[in-house]
Amino acid sequence: MRRVATLRQILVLPVVAALLYGAGSLAAFPAPARAPTAMAATASPYATDAALAVLDDGGNAIDAAVAAALVISVVNPFDAGLGGGGFAVVHLAGREDKPAVTRALDFRERAPAAATRDLYLGADGKVVEGLSLDGHKSVAVPGTVAGLRELHKAHGRLPWRLVVKPAVDLARNGFVVGEEWVGSFEWRKEVVTRFAATRAAFMKHDSAGAEVPYQRGDVLKQRDLARTLQDLARDPRSFYEGRVAQAIVEEMQQGGGLVTAEDLRGYQPVWREPLCAPWRELELCTMPPPSSGGVALFEVLRLLDGVDLRGLGWHHPDALHRLIESMRIAYADRAEHLGDPAFTRVPVAELTSPAYAALRRTGIDDRRAKKSGDVKAANEAQLASLKKESSDTSHLSVVDGERNAVSLTFTVNYGFGSGVVVPGTGVLLNDEMDDFAAAPGVPNAFGLVGGEANSVQPGKVPLSSMTPLVATKGGQFFLAAGSPGGSTIITTVLQTLLHVVDYDMDCQAAVAAPRLHHQWLPESTRLEALGFDTATKGALELRGHSFTVTGGWGNAMCIRALDDGTLEGGADPRGEGVARGR
Numbered sequence: 001m002r003r004v005a006t007l008r009q010i011l012v013l014p015v016v017a018a019l020l021y022g023a024g025s026l027a028a029f030p031a032p033a034r035a036p037t038a039m040a041a042t043a044s045p046y047a048t049d050a051a052l053a054v055l056d057d058g059g060n061a062i063d064a065a066v067a068a069a070l071v072i073s074v075v076n077p078f079d080a081g082l083g084g085g086g087f088a089v090v091h092l093a094g095r096e097d098k099p100a101v102t103r104a105l106d107f108r109e110r111a112p113a114a115a116t117r118d119l120y121l122g123a124d125g126k127v128v129e130g131l132s133l134d135g136h137k138s139v140a141v142p143g144t145v146a147g148l149r150e151l152h153k154a155h156g157r158l159p160w161r162l163v164v165k166p167a168v169d170l171a172r173n174g175f176v177v178g179e180e181w182v183g184s185f186e187w188r189k190e191v192v193t194r195f196a197a198t199r200a201a202f203m204k205h206d207s208a209g210a211e212v213p214y215q216r217g218d219v220l221k222q223r224d225l226a227r228t229l230q231d232l233a234r235d236p237r238s239f240y241e242g243r244v245a246q247a248i249v250e251e252m253q254q255g256g257g258l259v260t261a262e263d264l265r266g267y268q269p270v271w272r273e274p275l276c277a278p279w280r281e282l283e284l285c286t287m288p289p290p291s292s293g294g295v296a297l298f299e300v301l302r303l304l305d306g307v308d309l310r311g312l313g314w315h316h317p318d319a320l321h322r323l324i325e326s327m328r329i330a331y332a333d334r335a336e337h338l339g340d341p342a343f344t345r346v347p348v349a350e351l352t353s354p355a356y357a358a359l360r361r362t363g364i365d366d367r368r369a370k371k372s373g374d375v376k377a378a379n380e381a382q383l384a385s386l387k388k389e390s391s392d393t394s395h396l397s398v399v400d401g402e403r404n405a406v407s408l409t410f411t412v413n414y415g416f417g418s419g420v421v422v423p424g425t426g427v428l429l430n431d432e433m434d435d436f437a438a439a440p441g442v443p444n445a446f447g448l449v450g451g452e453a454n455s456v457q458p459g460k461v462p463l464s465s466m467t468p469l470v471a472t473k474g475g476q477f478f479l480a481a482g483s484p485g486g487s488t489i490i491t492t493v494l495q496t497l498l499h500v501v502d503y504d505m506d507c508q509a510a511v512a513a514p515r516l517h518h519q520w521l522p523e524s525t526r527l528e529a530l531g532f533d534t535a536t537k538g539a540l541e542l543r544g545h546s547f548t549v550t551g552g553w554g555n556a557m558c559i560r561a562l563d564d565g566t567l568e569g570g571a572d573p574r575g576e577g578v579a580r581g582r
Contacts, residue, residue, distance in 0.1 A: 032508035032570045035581020039567040040064060041507075041557035042396035043079065043484075043577040046175055047071040050166035051398050052582060054158065061398045062090065062155040063163050065406035066148045068396050070167035073144070074225060075175050077202075078184035078416045079484060080394040082228070082239070083429040085109040085143030086410025087287045088151055089274055089468045091477055093403040100475050102285045103154075104274035106461070107147020107410075109140035109432040110267065112258035113458045119258075120438040120456070127438045133445055134191045136257030138418045138431035140462065142239075144410055147269045149236040154271075155404075164233040171226035171426070174219040180576050181220075184392075184415050185213050191419035197251075198421040198428070201225070225426025240264045244425050251422045277352065280501055282471045282478060286493075289346045292338040293467025296490045299330040302357030303364070309502040314513075315532060317539035318366070324518045324525050324545060325364045327491055328375050331448075331520035336377030339453030340461040346453070350386040351378065359386075369544035372523050393466065393484030397559045399477060399567055401582075405559070407468035407480040409489070414445055435462035446486035449521055465489040469497065476561070483511075483556035483572070488526075491517045492554040500560060507558035507570030507579070515554065524548045 033039065038061075040051035050071045051064035059067075065088070073081035080086065085108045094100035120132045132138050152160055185192060185202065192198050193211075201222060203211045214220050231238045238244055245264045252259045275294035276285040279301055286294040303326035312319040333351055350356055359382065363370070393411035411430070412418075418431040437450030444450075446465075454463040467490050471479040479500060483492040492515060499510035514531025524546040527537070537547065555575035560568050569579030 029509040029512045032506045032568045033579040033581055034566055034568050036566050037401040037582045038399060039559045039569040039579065039581040040068065040398045041559050041569045041571050041577065041579035042068050042072065043394045043555050043575050044072060044075050045578045046075050046170060047396060048578050048580050052580060053166065054163060055400055055582060057158065057162065059158040060402065061400040061404040061406045062151055063158045065396060065398045065408050066152045066156065067163045067166050068398065069148055069408060069410060070164055071170060072394050074167050074170045074222065076394055077428045078181065079392055080410045081412050081428050082144050083142045083417060083427045084410055084412035085430065085432065086147065086408065087291055087466050087468055088406060088408040089285055089287065089470045090155060091405040091470045091472065092155065093477065094475065102274050102276065102470060104272045104287055105147060105151055105269055106272050107143035107269040108290060108461045108464060109143050109430055111140055111433065111456060111458055111460045112260065112263045114258040115456050115458050117456050127442050132434040132438050133414055133431050134419055136252060136255030136418065136420055138433045139257050139259055139420065139429045140432040141259055141263045141267050142430060143267060143269060145232060145236055145239040146267055150269045161233040164229055168226055168229045168233065171222045171229055174221035177214045177216055177218045177220050178576050179216055181214065182216050188415040188419065192416050195420055197423040198419055201421045201426055222426045224424055228425045228427060240267055244427065247422050247425050251420065255420065275348065282473050284469065284471050286467055286469045288348060289338060290340040290461040291464045291466050292334045293465055293490050295338060295348055295351050296330040296334050297467055297494055298352040299333065300326045300494055302352065302354055303329060303361055305357060309498065314503045315536055317536055320516065320540060321366065321543055322364065324516065325370060327518040328370065328372060328520050329360050332375050333377045335449050335520060336451055337453060338463050343457055343460050344453045347383050350383045353386055356386050367543060372520050375520065392486065395468065395482035395484055395557050397480040397482065397557045399480060399559050403477040405470055405477050405480045407470050407482050409466040409468045409482045411484065432462055435464060447522060448487045448519060467493040469493055479560040481556065481558045483554040485554035487519050488517045488553050492556050496556050496558055507560055507568050511556040511558050511570045511572045526550055528552055
């Protein structure tokens with residue numbers, strides 16, 4: 001989902017940036033978490049604590065990640081939850097009898113069977129504003145519950161009910177509302193307050209009996225959600241075939257939504273071959289399509305080959321110019337070629353090949369920024385010439401004592417998703433249909449445009465930017481990272497990786513450092529407020545770059561293995577998450 005620019009982001013990050021540039025070093029950033037055995041980095045202290053508790057009880061990284069994701073569903077429903085979906089990259093450490101392996105699980109939402117290409121078009125043939133974003137018609141078939149259960153069934157160690165228990169307890173007994181909750185609710189208040197069941201779940205009554213939002217420090221209990229989680233602890237398929245499924249279908253029918261009993265019953269997560277490639281001394285693995293994250297990440301990294309980032313130094317104008325121009329090309333290709341591989345041919349090998357990067361690199365002028373209108377996606381002739389060489393959201397990372405690692409990103413899309421809570425269940429439903437291209441060239445809520453490859457079709461998975469990443473070194477775990485942030489996810493993960501590997505930052509500095517983002521359209525590059533000094537910004541403007549300065553975005557998490565065998569973790573200061581270890 002899109003991150004809300006909270007007061008903390010607006011005030012704290014510029015101060016950090018000012019300290020950073022004033023000091024001329026990275027000393028201004030807080031120290032990372034370090035621990036000898038295990039580490040969890042999530043968007044909520046409650047989720048991090050749940051992950052560590054599960055590890056203490058004998059669980060592995062998979063158990064801990066599932067427990068943390070379920071807790072996020074309780075305490076941060078504006079980001080992710082049972083009514084959404086996501087992706088997970090899992091690294092299973094090798095043993096004497098078994099080599100290490102990395103797997104990728106797709107539990108992304110899918111379009112209902114009744115979805116049509118012109119679903120969001122009015123009688124005039126134009127997109128109806130808000131129809132794919134708010135309310136019942138914006139809901140795709142949820143995948144979170146099936147995905148977490150599949151992840152646990154395949155690789156978990158503890159009984160399922162014990163992994164679900166921390167979320168049940170928090171839903172029943174309550175948690176303390178924080179600043180992120182208050183800001184997110186205020187941002188999406190018009191939609192959240194539109195539906196009676198949503199108001200009942202996420203609002204309280206004042207002394208006069210009026211419904212009012214929760215404030216920071218209040219305790220929020222969700223008894224309906226606790227009951228749903230208890231049902232899932234006994235039988236996770238109840239979400240798709242039992243009481244919860246029946247309630248979802250009834251709500252869809254009453255509200256004019258498209259999700260049916262058949263849609264729910266037929267949902268299954270998919271194990272996919274992860275998209276892996278060597279880079280520097282590492283092997284990087286992330287999600288393949290229907291995520292665009294891995295393709296775009298590798299495309300930018302290939303375009304940056306030959307640029308001495310370490311030698312130029314952090315935020316040198318030459319390095320930033322190349323970074324922006326590489327992002328511009330990758331996002332142009334994303335808009336044209338990326339989609340669900342079950343419905344369209346996605347030229348993954350071609351777009352991520354060194355040969356393609358060499359071809360596109362010749363079009364980058366080191367002295368002048370290109371206009372996005374002059375940057376085109378790869379054409380069929382270019383792709384054909386390469387075939388012979390072919391080869392708002394929450395993120396959490398967990399690493400255990402055996403060095404199994406999980407990098408998991410999941411979402412309900414926009415803040416508080418569709419705004420629809422299913423009565424009697426506490427389940428907030430996604431608005432993932434907005435991630436399709438409602439019409440060619442029409443931007444979605446994140447400003448991303450798309451074409452036929454990402455058009456609405458029954459059973460299709462909408463294109464995603466989620467980029468859960470695991471890196472190994474010599475076959476051993478090295479790094480796990482990821483972030484929410486809609487269209488900015490890819491560039492946030494990219495910069496986190498570059499900060500650690502090329503600029504020698506620790507994990508905390510890597511996720512806290514100021515960011516930039518370019519996605520082909522719109523034309524301007526997005527910069528964090530005061531995150532880039534005046535001289536650097538001026539040097540880039542002389543090359544033709546234009547900028548939009550905003551508050552912070554993303555909520556990145558990072559864990560890496562140090563040379564001495566210990567683990568280091570960092571949680572983005574833009575959010576309320578925390579990294580802790582054992």
